[in-house]
Amino acid sequence: MRGLLLAATLLALVPLVLIIYYLLKKGLGSINGSFFTSDPTGSFFGSIGGVRSAIVGSIEIVALATVIAVPVGVGVSLYLTEYGKEGRFSQLVQYFVDVMTGVPSIMFGLFIYISLIITHVGGNFTAWKAAVALALLMLPIVTRSSEVVLLLVPSSLREAALALGAPRWRVIFRVVLPTALPGLVTGSLLAVARAMGETAPLLFTVGSATALTYSLGQQMNTLPLQIYNDILSPRAVVVAQAWAAGLTLVVLVLLLNVIARFISRRSRIA
């Protein structure tokens, strides 16, 4: 039995090891000085450029998505744990959050496409719309993870604060949130990491661009789309660059995960 389980474990590790192996083998070669400092040219001849605009785009879009999703997500979970308790409405919200977690990510892109893009709200394809799509994707993840963490905050602390004569909102801001903070940050970072690697919600929201821009009101380049486009290129150097971009993305996500783990280890509860 033990041998069987060990074999299954090793089998599960195979694709993981292979992915890392191929990423390093095919990606490392293309990473040079100009990889992080120049933008993709998209031309069929001459220099292919780097992936600077893609990195900038990914970080900016995910940052905006985080700014939208984390406060709302934590807010929803606070409502559920601190006010809603076991009410009908809370159960309904929890159910919808669960459903949203299971929605395929391309649906968020489609939803933004029909609601914000074909309606021409504030321009055509723009980066902030992609951020909204990613925020919708992150929202249920943040809400679920925050709810779990908030439920771990001992109710004895809430009681202690209430018994001192504190109004409930101060109990939340001065006691519940600070106690849960490491866990909230961890959950949010995991959602950020998830959003960082998503391609589908970007496909028909962010448009296509290769040039560097810092404006979220324009079309933007992103790492997942850069990889998606480059890997289909007939030029071998561009395909190689796609691997390097893939490696960059994986390292970014890995970094976020490591930070999340580090913070969760400092947690004071559970």
Added chain:
Amino acid sequence: MNSPATSNKENQLMSTAEESSRQTNRSEPPRDQHAVGGHAINTVGLHAYYGEVHAVRGIDMTFAANEVTAIIGPSGCGKSTMVRCINRMHEEIPGAWAEGQVRLDELDIYGERVDVTAVRRLIGMVFQKPNPFPTMSIFDNVAAGLRLTGTKADNLRERVHRALRAVGLWNEVKDRLNSPGVGLSGGQQQRLCIARTIAVEPEVILMDEPCSALDPVATLRVEELIDELKERYTIVIVTHNMQQAARVANSTAFMLDGELVEHGPTTEIFTTPKDERTERYVTGKFG
């Protein structure tokens, strides 16, 4: 028969209620000068429920000012629930509610215009398990009551130090006020929680089995503290431990199945109880 102190207290509760409903800045009369002469609590026909469960069944009882009143009784007799009704913490449990009156002097704290946070500032509570805030230092834990209630105190440091001295914790922690409160021992944590409660300068302190999680030495220390505190506060203590009631309480009440069986001077309850059930309980024949 309102004494001047009473009407003062009444104004304070009412004005806080009115102000908070108007969403204006709260301004309270300065409370640093502690009123001389404590305040009594009266319950009149107090009932408490958890959903369908009728946990407290009509209690009329007086907790005398500047005295320690102990409530004893077997597990599940409603003594904790009753005490939690006195500062309206009972209603924080989903589905729980109370009816009847609890009077602080003459004011019904369940009255319509009374602000529940003001009630809790005047009637503090110490819980069974020490519950210092894990994110806060020793100093911040004691200051928490003032900060959480939005009390503007210029002499915050002084009030924290005074509270720590009052619970006899000062010498043990004065060199590490900035280290976490949860780093203290269980007994120290409980005294820290008592310091946190008295830093808000309440009139009444409710203690819900405050020593049940402590070792005998720490228990003794807290009992001595209770004896000192009664000079300034009216104290209600729920306890499982009859020896503890005998040691600290001026009067003792025996509760059974949500009802008050008997309430009298502690020595009488333990030596010549009037009710047969009380006698059987204090002599260890049941419970």
